[in-house]
Ligand SMILES: Nc1ncnc2c1ncn2[C@@H]1O[C@H](COP(=O)(O)OP(=O)(O)OP(=O)(O)O)[C@@H](O)[C@H]1O
């Protein structure tokens with residue numbers, strides 16, 4: 001599904017990603033961990049196609065196509081979804097309206113018929129139960145005045161509505177209380193299937209108790225320094241990142257996870 | 259992918275869909291302005307003598323005035339002798355049955371989305387269609403007459419209800435009020451007249467559609483709305499003009515009178531031709547709009563969505579004379595390319611316990627310049643007056659400007675006057691967020707801008723809120739490459 005090879009990227013001329021290799025197949029869940037500033041969000045932004053992130057080397061294939069050629073919205077319509085670490089507020093735009101417009105843009109792109117208001121309402125009522133959000137949130141402005149945890153739930157609601165092929169969750173667990181964490185995990189797990197791949201960026205092993213990953217990668221200083229199965233997350237929790245630095249994978253370990 | 263500034267540039271390229279010209283024979287006065295022209299207009303309309311005198315007084319006063327210079331707008335001097343002050347489609351010297359209206363005119367309004375055949379119209383909306391200097395058709399007049407509502411062109415009102423016109427015309431905006439109002443008073447050719455009798459809730463939305471067609475012609479319309487005690491009316495004004503290289507002058511006067519317990523809701527969707535991207539052509543829109551809450555508990559709301567005109571100079575105001583009366587002003591003003599808007603409101607608190615609310619949303623794109631100018635005046639007898647003003651500016655790109663000039667004159671210590679102002683840009687974060695969810699850049703900008711205007715749009719009558727949103731979309735339309 002996703003194949004990242006020797007990816008280098010800079011922001012305002014500063015190299016941040018310094019040779020990332022990652023292979024994610026349909027049906028898999030990958031966790032990416034790593035210290036603050038190691039480049040996790042940068043990777044997510046590069047995959048989503050954000051302006052200002054310049055790929056200086058390497059390539060990214062998504063469903064065998066050169067992902068880097070596509071615009072932000074084309075990537076989104078082709079099934080890439082990014083749950084933001086810091087979701088923005090959009091005053092005056094109702095959550096419901098954004099969701100409906102987004103879903104219909106994606107459906108249109110994929111040659112499906114757009115949903116009518118009635119059909120959409122039916123769908124959303126179902127999805128909102130999945131993330132245990134109150135209906136009033138649909139009528140409030142996008143993320144405006146939402147608590148940190150509510151914003152994260154809202155990201156999962158969007159994920160559930162848009163049903164992407166590749167979902168990238170950037171620290172969706174940060175700032176969640178334990179109940180919300182379970183809700184978010186349940187939402188994500190219910191989307192797990194053979195056609196879909198999920199990348200979760202997290203600092204906490206705790207999330208991985210609920211969303212059990214197939215692979216875990218440690219990012220440090222713009223590179224994947226160690227990969228393993230879910231036990232790697234447990235080791236990390238025990239020993240910290242210093243331990244990874246002392247026990248990296250073979251220096252140029254490519255083709256992780258294949 | 260370009261820099262955000264370039265993207266915005268591409269996004270705000272607009273297309274003016276109403277820019278066509280109707281080929282029609284017109285009866286047009288030659289350019290120029292003197293007493294003879296004023297007399298000729300009055301004569302063409304077979305006006306009562308008092309009206310001619312009123313016009314002549316206004317004209318003589320106008321000669322003593324100079325154009326106001328204080329607005330934050332710049333333009334070449336206007337040659338008032340180069341303008342024609344009267345142009346009417348031939349044989350259209352008054353409203354008549356639909357069969358007699360020139361099919362070309364019907365076609366024009368049809369093209370603008372304003373069909374004049376009653377069965378085709380939006381249910382519940384009566385329209386007065388004004389083409390250049392005259393009203394060509396007022397729909398549903400008979401139906402409205404059944405409940406005593408008078409809705410007709412002001413020319414017709416002068417024939418049929420001269421007493422009412424004489425009593426109220428100029429009672430809110432005196433003939434000599436300002437340069438443009440004086441000019442309008444001298445040469446106005448048509449406009450709408452509304453009278454809602456005591457206790458009547460007007461059963462449909464009333465609307466006037468203004469169209470400037472003829473070249474070198476000014477449009478000077480006059481609107482007079484009187485809501486008698488305990489009545490209610492919602493009124494909407496829309497307008498467009500063909501694309502022309504020269505600037506055309508539009509100087510209207512609107513007067514609203516709300517008696518005790520009456521409510522007038524006046525909404526404008528202004529889409530005059532704004533000129534091209536280099537600032538060539540476009541309408542100069544110098545308008546005086548004022549309402550008076552004459553009795554207790556009267557309420558006047560102005561809602562305006564201003565996307566057109568090369569220059570807009572407009573300050574819909576409310577005189578809060580009656581105790582407990584309420585004034586509201588909700589405004590969205592969009593300037594793009596070289597457009598300039600200097601708009602805002604005046605709320606004059608005269609009676610006790612009077613309340614006013616001002617919500618102004620300015621959007622600037624391209625090299626557009628947008629100024630909010632508001633005056634809140636509390637006179638010394640106005641105990642417990644309250645005002646809340648909120649002025650938000652949204653900038654798209656970095657060559658445009660937003661300016662806020664709030665003035666307050668408070669002569670009563672019990673007054674509570676609050677003012678809030680913000681300026682923001684559409685953030686890259688917001689755009690990225692929407693696009694990541696699958697929206698095109700254009701749709702994302704439009705969604706964010708519409709969100710910014712939501713507080714104002716929700717004040718518009720339902721059908722027109724949709725129109726207003728579409729209008730903003732068109733105004734911001736452009737190819738995204
Ligand atoms: N405009 C910029 N100029 C210079 N450095 C930048 C810029 N933007 C981001 N960076 C740097 O890139 C590095 C990677 O940032 P990124 O947000 O990807 O880290 P992260 O792994 O997501 O961290 P966290 O765990 O704190 O979310 C950081 O050191 C950050 O300061």
Ligand SMILES: [Mg+2]
Nearest residue numbers: 040041042085
């Ligand atoms: Mg991060």
